[in-house]
Amino acid sequence: xxxxxxxATSFTSREEPVMTPALCLxxxxxxxxxxxxxxxxxxxxxxxxxxxxxxxxxxxNGSALQTxxxxxxxxxxxxxxxxxxxxxxVMMQNSGLGQSVNALASLVVPYEIPMLLIVSLRGxxxxxxxxxxxxxxxxxxLLSDLGIPAERLDAERLTTQLEWAxxxxxxxxxxxxxxxxxxxxGWQA
Amino acid sequence: MNKTxxxxxxxxxxxxxxxxxxxxxxxxxxxxxxxxxxxxxxxGSMGLAASVGTGIAMATRRPTVVVDGDGxxxxxxxxxxTAGAMPDLGLVHVVLDDGSYASTGxxxxxxxxxxxxxxxxxxxxxxxxRADDPDALGAVLREALADCSSPVFVHCVLTDQDxxxxxxxxxxxxxxxxxxxxxxxxxxxxxx
Numbered sequence: 242x243x244x245x246x247x248x249a250t251s252f253t254s255r256e257e258p259v260m261t262p263a264l265c266l267x268x269x270x271x272x273x274x275x276x277x278x279x280x281x282x283x284x285x286x287x288x289x290x291x292x293x294x295x296x297x298x299x300x301x302n303g304s305a306l307q308t309x310x311x312x313x314x315x316x317x318x319x320x321x322x323x324x325x326x327x328x329x330x331v332m333m334q335n336s337g338l339g340q341s342v343n344a345l346a347s348l349v350v351p352y353e354i355p356m357l358l359i360v361s362l363r364g365x366x367x368x369x370x371x372x373x374x375x376x377x378x379x380x381x382x383l384l385s386d387l388g389i390p391a392e393r394l395d396a397e398r399l400t401t402q403l404e405w406a407x408x409x410x411x412x413x414x415x416x417x418x419x420x421x422x423x424x425x426x427g428w429q430a
Numbered sequence: 431m432n433k434t435x436x437x438x439x440x441x442x443x444x445x446x447x448x449x450x451x452x453x454x455x456x457x458x459x460x461x462x463x464x465x466x467x468x469x470x471x472x473x474g475s476m477g478l479a480a481s482v483g484t485g486i487a488m489a490t491r492r493p494t495v496v497v498d499g500d501g502x503x504x505x506x507x508x509x510x511x512t513a514g515a516m517p518d519l520g521l522v523h524v525v526l527d528d529g530s531y532a533s534t535g536x537x538x539x540x541x542x543x544x545x546x547x548x549x550x551x552x553x554x555x556x557x558x559x560r561a562d563d564p565d566a567l568g569a570v571l572r573e574a575l576a577d578c579s580s581p582v583f584v585h586c587v588l589t590d591q592d593x594x595x596x597x598x599x600x601x602x603x604x605x606x607x608x609x610x611x612x613x614x615x616x617x618x619x620x621x622x
Contacts, residue, residue: 317478321485347474
C-alpha cells in the first residue's frame with residue numbers, strides 16, 4: 242500500500258482528501274498527469290499497459306494522449322515531434338521497451354533526440370508473471386547501457402523526479418526515462 | 431525508373447520542405463544529389479521513416495515527405511496504421527518499390543503477393559497514387575503537395591538498376607539531427 246506524503250502532490254488547493262489507499266494511488270497518477278502537462282511535455286504517445294492504466298486514462302481523457310499500436314513506432318513519431326522543437330513523452334510497458342531497442346539504439350541515441358520515456362516495470366515485485374520476469378530484470382541495465390538516465394518513480398519523490406526529467410528533456414534536450422513500479426498506481430497480480 | 435532517378439525527381443519537387451529518407455541507399459543517394467538542411471537521413475531504425483515523418487507533420491502542421499522503401503515498409507507496416515488514423519495529417523508517403531533489399535545485396539523481398547497500396551488504402555490514407563516513371567512521379571508529387579491536408583501514399587515501382595551508389599552518410603548524426611531540427615523550427619517561423 243502506498244501512503245501519500247504531504248510533499249508528494251501539487252494538489253494543495255483541493256479539498257483535503259481522506260487518506261484511503263484508493264485516493265492515494267489516484268493522486269500519484271493525477272500528480273503525474275497534471276505535472277507533465279504543466280511542465281511543457283507534449284505531445285504524448287503511448288501503447289496501453291495495465292500498470293500505467295490510471296495515468297493513461299487521465300491523459301487520454303484530457304485529449305493529451307495518442308495511442309500508437311507499437312511502441313517503436315511511438316518512439317519514431319516522438320522523434321519527429323522532438324525535432325520540431327517539442328518535448329514529447331512515450332508511455333509504454335517494458336515489454337514495449339524490448340520492442341523499441343533498435344529505435345532507441347539506432348535513432349534516439351546516436352541522433353541525440355530528446356524525449357521522455359515512461360516505462361512500466363512488469364516482472365518486478367509483486368508481479369511474478371513468468372513471461373515478464375526477464376524483461377523486468379533487463380529494463381534498468383538496458384537503459385543504463387543505452388546511456389539513457391532512468392529513475393524508478395517513488396510516490397514520496399514524484400515532484401522531484403519530474404523536475405529531474407524536465408531538466409534533462411526540456412532544458413538539456415536529452416532523453417530520460419521514468420520507470421513505474423507495479424505498486425505506484427495500485428496494480429495487482 | 432531506378433532509385434536514383436526517382437530520388438532526383440523527389441528532390442526537385444521538395445525544395446524547402448521536410449523530407450525523411452529511409453535507411454539504406456535512399457539517404458545516401460539523396461545526400462549525393464543535394465544535401466539540404468530540410469533532409470533527414472535516417473541511417474538506422476529500419477521501418478520507422480513513416481513514423482518519424484508522421485511526428486514531424488503532426489508537430490509542424492506542414493506537408494512532410496517520407497521516402498520509404500518496400501523492405502522498410504514490410505519490416506514495420508504499423509507506421510501506416512498511425513498515419514492512416516490521422517485524417518488531417520499532411521504526409522506524403524512515397525514508397526520506392528524495387529522488390530528487393532538493395533543495400534544488403536539485392537535479396538528478394540517477400541512481397542510478390544503483397545499489395546502495398548491496398549495496405550495504405552485499408553489503413554485510412556486519403557489518397558493512394560502510383561507512379562511508374564519520373565515524369566509521373568513529379569506530377570503526382572506536385573499534385574499531392576499543392577494541397578496536402580491528409581495522408582497520401584505514392585507507390586513508386588522501380589524496374590531499373592542503379593549504376594553506382596554514393597558513399598555512406600558523412601558527419602556526426604547528432605549534428606545532422608540538430609541541423610534538420612533548426613531548419614524545421616526556422617521554416618515553421620515559431621521558436622521552440
